[in-house]
Amino acid sequence: MSGHQLKINDQLEFMVSDRNTYRGAYQSQVRAITDEVLFLDVPRNKERIMIINTNEQLEFYRVTETTIWRYRGTVMTQGVSSRLMKIKQPLHIDKIQRRNFFRVPVNILTKFARADETKPMGEWEWEETRVRDLSGGGLCLINKTPLKAGLQLVIDLPLNQETLQLWGEVKRVGMECDDEGLFYVSGVEFLDIFPSDQDLVVQYVFAKQRSLLRKGNTPGGEEGTLNS
Template sequence: MNIKDMHEGMKLDLELINSSGEKIGQTFISQVEEIVDDNSIIVAAPIHESRLMLIPSGTRVRIVFYHRKYGLIGVTGVIKLREKRENIVVLHVALNNDFDKIQRRQYFRLSCNLDSKYYLFKSEEIEKESAQKSEKDMKKSITRNISGSGACVLVEESIPKDSVIEVVLWLTRESTVKVVGKVIRSTLLEDPKGKRYELGLHFTKISHKDQEVLVKYIFEQQRLLLKNNLADKV
């Protein structure tokens, strides 16, 4: 992975970081305005709460973007110059060329309310994490939040901790992903419609294709939330 995986117009998240690489403050939305050379790019200065963020030269940053083949990619750099071009302010960023695929534990956890269905593995099926089942064996559920490594799912039956379930999740009407997860938490919720249980899942199996679809969905929804939050404050 390198700068050739980026292109003009690419949407990205811009994070300010300290000398230890730790994030400081908000995540900003920006985009690539120009690829200068193999080590530097120009990005649009972000706007936050209706204010143009005039990030000073010398500021360390992390840039995060989605790549169709590799998923979420992060790279660090330093702001070298800020200038005005026509109607926008841009930032010249010198990249460190430490492009790296972001690990699951770093994924944003997305609050949601998505239709899903699940299958509870029998004890003899757990080791294989697969089972001979039909559509009628699947039960309805609602997914409340999701990340690249886990999810929170609402079901209508008590499922003990350490159980293993398969979940099919509708991201959109046309797009689904299938995961296998271990129940790490099971909580009874009192509801006017009856008892429901909130399951905390840690994914133990997901195909590469579904992983990429899920990561892209979470990343795009995160950016949409940030954009809408900004628009509400303008």
């Protein structure tokens, strides 16, 4: 495995999606490397510092033109005053396929139809939905009514100036609640997606992710349109 070694001044990226307080895109940089310790800038999102506990397991990424490298290690100390974080060596390193890796938060209003073998496709009933996050391999839908795992569906996915019509299968369903009440969260995996369509999805995802990291913004959303 070549190209995985970190170097001083390498730019690193942190995508935090499972912590409410620190959810967002963060950036860091390699400052020093020894056989025992990796020294990084404390990850930042604009002026916000990502606080990490000692002995916590941490993941971060280095994106090149051809590859994404994922690094996993244990935090030894994080000194806010010194603005450096120490991570224990050696790191666990993975090479990630660019096509399916990044899942970015979005806020795309659109519609889907449940596959119904008893009716022609033109008679399927379309329902409004919202895409909450997106990757090259699938997406997350937000609905007021539950979907069943195993359900196959077709969904309109507006990306910039083009709308893709994609097939998918519901793999998991959960239930959440916010100020507006109860809603259902469905993880959908794309089925038999054309490579050209997947390329468009991946390009959109990477453009979104790179824009968030460049601006240092917390991932938000980009609202699409409800097409007829």
